[in-house]
Amino acid sequence: TQLLEQSPQFLSIQEGENLTVYCNSSSVFSSLQWYRQEPGEGPVLLVTVVTGGEVKKLKRLTFQFGDARKDSSLHITAAQPGDTGLYLCAGLQGAQKLVFGQGTRLTINP
């Protein structure tokens, strides 16, 4: 049973389009993190959201934490080929144990 469900699992769009990736759970997390992973490499942290309703922006990426701290979304504006990768959400459980979703594999076509 996946504690964190990400959708969609695969997304292929054209350069310049906008997209949103979702991360949902029935559990409450003290914080939620988004990572990006390239093939053959470990995940790299993009952002941490802590407060319910929090919105953080990282250039063309906008991250939102749900009011109840059970879900999050990642919105990318004007996607570029360099955004291609596996996007992972992860929730903090207990003292410091990260539980990951299954990831969204994003492909941006030139």
Added chain:
Amino acid sequence: DTGVSQNPRHKITKRGQNVTFRCDPISEHNRLYWYRQTLGQGPEFLTYFQNEAQLEKSRLLSDRFSAERPKGSFSTLEIQRTEQGDSAMYLCASSLVNSPLHFGNGTRLTVT
């Protein structure tokens, strides 16, 4: 900051053999984590250490898996009597308490 280092990067072994992986964390980090990632999935938690103490181990982890961090610095993950289902990327991460995790680039294990 030299980052988290994992060795080897790739390991091919025959079913039934034992394998050991090494992780060198960022030097001042007192927490160290092991995750396993199979194709198309997110990383799955295996275990973590604070200094040399192993504080949590996944209930999904077979008794064939053991991890150590003897001096609170590097860590090893050993898999005994490997099975084809053990084929995966094994990721190590380190952090300070209440700080983000920094991941290594993993060891890819293939069991034939």
